Structures are given as structure tokens and as C-alpha cells.
Amino acid sequence: MAQARRAVWLRLESAFVWLLCAAPLALILWWGFTGDLTANPVEFVLRELGVWGLRFLCLTLAVTLLARYAGMPRLMRFRRRIGLWAFAYVTLHLLTYVAVAHEFDWAEIATDIAKRPYITIGMGAFALLVPLAVTSANAVRRKMTPRAWRRLHRSVYLIAAMGVVHYFLLVKADTSSPLLYGGIVAVLLAARLLPRFTRSRTA
Numbered sequence: 001m002a003q004a005r006r007a008v009w010l011r012l013e014s015a016f017v018w019l020l021c022a023a024p025l026a027l028i029l030w031w032g033f034t035g036d037l038t039a040n041p042v043e044f045v046l047r048e049l050g051v052w053g054l055r056f057l058c059l060t061l062a063v064t065l066l067a068r069y070a071g072m073p074r075l076m077r078f079r080r081r082i083g084l085w086a087f088a089y090v091t092l093h094l095l096t097y098v099a100v101a102h103e104f105d106w107a108e109i110a111t112d113i114a115k116r117p118y119i120t121i122g123m124g125a126f127a128l129l130v131p132l133a134v135t136s137a138n139a140v141r142r143k144m145t146p147r148a149w150r151r152l153h154r155s156v157y158l159i160a161a162m163g164v165v166h167y168f169l170l171v172k173a174d175t176s177s178p179l180l181y182g183g184i185v186a187v188l189l190a191a192r193l194l195p196r197f198t199r200s201r202t203a
């Protein structure tokens with residue numbers, strides 16, 4: 001009985017996290033249906049998807065820390081899902097850029113990648129994110145050693161930092177928002193590295 005109740009609870013918890021992750025996308029779609037995507041809908045959608053991609057990347061990093069150091073190991077169950085949602089938002093962000101903003105004009109896109117540093121960095125971050133999404137599948141993960149898998153997945157810190165630089169380079173005047181995300185990524189990285197540093201000093 002207790003086991004059945006626990007199974008139901010786990011399923012509810014899982015559905016709740018799924019709904020939370022899907023909510024920003026549902027909201028963007030809703031605004032699309034109700035014609036509330038501002039006067040510049042393409043830029044608005046592109047920016048919303050980008051900023052949610054960055055938020056979910058930060059959340060993935062925060063989950064690891066909370067699970068390890070704040071006594072919430074159960075959160076680890078959701079890390080892969082949140083990470084995959086980050087990938088989904090960034091992929092939709094890229095697709096909006098390629099298909100809607102540039103209408104598959106590959107020559108124009110190539111020029112943009114070569115000439116605009118924020119696009120170059122964004123593309124680099126996306127290229128690094130793809131292997132993480134692929135190796136999050138259990139079948140692929142089983143083929144890797146745990147050490148190799150952990151090493152590869154540590155690059156999520158670099159990817160989040162590249163997302164911040166991408167954001168910083170594209171804003172024209174007010175840099176407060178990218179700086180805020182930069183601060184969050186820096187704190188999360190420091191919190192992850194600090195225990196190792198103190199361990200090696202006391203050893």
C-alpha cells in the first residue's frame with residue numbers, strides 16, 4: 001500500500017516538473033494564438049526562447065548543487081529532464097533564427113556566423129550542447145564509462161557561460177540582465193568547485 005502510494009506520488013511529482021518546464025513554451029504559443037507577440041513577433045519569440053534556454057541551463061546546474069549540498073538528493077531525478085528542456089528551448093531558439101528570421105538563407109546565416117561574434121558564440125554553445133543531449137539517453141550513457149560521461153557533462157558550465165557571453169554581446173545598452181545571469185553561473189560554478197578546493201587543501 002505504502003509502495004503504491006509512493007509510486008503515485010513519484011508520478012505526480014514527475015508530471016508537475018514536466019508541466020513547469022513546458023509552461024513557458026505553452027505561454028509563448030498562447031500569446032501566438034491570441035496575437036500578443038508584440039509589434040516584432042519574430043524577435044520577441046527568438047528572445048523568449050533564448051532566455052528560457054539560458055534559465056533552464058542555470059536550473060540544471062542549480063539542481064546538481066542543491067541535490068549534493070543542500071540535502072535534496074531526490075532532485076537528481078529531474079536533472080536530465082530539465083537539461084533536455086534547456087536543449088529543447090535552445091533548439092527552438094536556433095530553429096526560429098534559421099527558419100523564421102532568416103528563412104533558410106544559408107549564405108546569409110553563414111555570413112552572420114562569421115561576422116557577428118554573438119552568433120558565433122551561440123552556435124559554438126549549441127554545438128557543445130548536442131553531445132550532452134545525445135549522451136543523456138540511457139542506451140548511449142551505458143556505452144560510456146561513468147568518468148567519461150561525467151567529464152563530458154561538466155561542459156554544461158562552459159555552455160552556460162557561453163550563453164551569457166552571447167547575451168552580453170547582443171544587448172546594446174542595458175547589460176544588467178546578462179550580468180545577472182553571469183553572476184548566477186559564476187556563483188554556481190564557485191559553489192561546485194569550492195568543496196574540491198577545500199578538500200585538496202585539508203588533505
Ligand code: HEM
Binds near residue numbers: 047094124170
Ligand atoms: C546555448 C545556446 C544559446 C543560448 C543559451 C542563447 C540565449 C540567448 C539569450 C538569453 C538571448 C537574449 C534574450 C533577450 O534579449 O531577452 C538570445 C538572443 C538571440 N540569440 Fe541566442 N542563445 C543560444 C544560441 C543561439 C544560436 C545557436 C543562435 C543562432 C545561430 C542564436 C541567435 C540569437 C539571436 C539572433 C538573438 C536575438 C538578437 C537580437 O534580438 O538582436 N542564439 N539568445
